[in-house]
Amino acid sequence: MNRERRARGHGDELREELLDAAESLLAERDDERQVTIRAIVDRVGVTPPALYLHFANKQELVKAVVGRRFAALGAAIEHAVADPADRGEAAAALRAGCLAYLDWARENPGGYAVLFRVRRDTQLVTTEEVASVAFDSLVGGIRACQEAGVSGVDDARATAALVWASLHGLATLTSLRTQFPWPPLETMVDDLLHGVVGIPSKRVQARLGASEEQA
Amino acid sequence: MNRERRARGHGDELREELLDAAESLLAERDDERQVTIRAIVDRVGVTPPALYLHFANKQELVKAVVGRRFAALGAAIEHAVADPADRGEAAAALRAGCLAYLDWARENPGGYAVLFRVRRDTQLVTTEEVASVAFDSLVGGIRACQEAGVSGVDDARATAALVWASLHGLATLTSLRTQFPWPPLETMVDDLLHGVVGIPSKRVQARLGASEEQA
């Protein structure tokens, strides 16, 4: 079968093209099984064996995509956190970072899922490392709250672990069970950070104010 | 090829045998892709088409297994909750239920993962229903804490949603990233229920006691 668009460049830009194709395919049909090697190479206009010149197997290809997405996640968090942190508002920065995490997960359901669907045993140091970037920024956000005196937590890393797990659960469950009557994400993040990290919650303060007025 | 063990009974016990085989295969190799139709029927001693007499396709088979596991999860929670609830200790019952959820997830990593790996669009009412059984018992546990006066939360359902998401995140992340230095599950559940639901935490109380002694 003759391909309409033959491979043009003899550089290793093919590698990037394959990653682009895999990433966009993953975004469209967010089932990992639908993202087949033949679909990827078809989109680029090349035959299956050409892919194996750049990736050892499908898993390596997926891992490269995961690496890209983690980098994008890190950038999104950094961007969201920057402004409030510059103004010295540690709690607002932490909150913004958490919401950025959830927003990003919601906008890339297939991409987010694949980040953690990687098999246990074949998990790579690479993935661990990029994951820890997002985690470290969470630890940093909590430490900043401690230093600003708005968090009464003692172990920032242990608290960050719990917050991360909760965020991860929110990210996966809300995108997976869309029928469920979820409260707004902002509310849940607010309640979580208030309860677990101990930062002041505008929502709780507003409720207390209202009940005092009633009394 | 002659099968060693030919199909014996002409009942629909074959259906149960297939479910058993699929469930045990899922427990051994906890990758859903490894649980192939041919592996399942091989274990039972039957040919692939025989499976389609009892299940429309592989997804229906997986869904039936999911239903079984959810039932087992519900039973585990009920059992863990029963004793403390009988003694009127609402907070202890809630805590026991959450820990039972996490224990069960840890003991059945493949089984737990498959519960939520079901595709968004093909998700069935059945799965939603059995899932809501576990969720309703969480709502009930929180309501009991409200009535016992050990929780200052106003909306039990909204709180339960956040707790459920957090538990789900803990269940998946701790089993997926085993290298990560997780705090003990008991500690995290304690912190979560203390912070989000507002029930008293033995750990926090102990820490406060210790710091008072130091002062």
Place this chain on the structure above:
DNA sequence: ACCTGAACACCGTTCAAGT
């Protein structure tokens, strides 16, 4: 050096045929 054509062993699923 980079890519293709053709094949391999697998997969889920179907269908005619056997008892």
Place this chain on the structure above:
DNA sequence: ACCTGAACACCGTTCAAGT
């Protein structure tokens, strides 16, 4: 009524061969 044998269209992957 229940199961098998053989085939279908797919999949990931490999290998010899082309330029």
